Amino acid sequence: MSGITTTLRALHDGERDLEHALLAAAARHRAEHEFHHVALDIARWSREHAARLADAGRDHGLDLSGPRDNPASAALTALREKASEALGRRPETGLLLLHDLRDLHLAAARNSLHWEMLAQAAQATRDQGLLALVSSCHPQTLRQMRWTNTMIKVLSPQLLTSV
Incomplete structure (x- = not known):
């Protein structure tokens, strides 16, 4: 497995x-x-990125297809929704939201670094297909990072001082 395929798999x-x-x-x-x-809107970007990375993987002899969801996923989603309704807007949920935003930001930052590594490899190998993919997808990942960072900046003062 080459460095490019390893990066494609990690990013996917x-x-x-x-x-x-x-x-x-x-x-x-x-x-x-x-x-x-x-969050629902920008999750769609990651889904599209994964599909496009799977296509690019095929060009490099890599199979990135396969099911993502498991049967328990639907039950967990329903349970989360009920818990969210029950908790409503209690102070503890604000801290949970900040925790989630931090984790989302770190995940987006990790992806951004992989996009950057892939861009550098694409430039080095003159792979125009990969370069086009990175040029199209990486800006959306950067927007995901900016959104999480902005939400943390907006919510932190109120949530951290009111608990």
């Missing part, structure tokens, strides 16, 4: 993990409508 897994984490956090924080809806 990272995008799938970020999508899953965004969807889970959106379900946990249903009462925070702005967070909930934006």
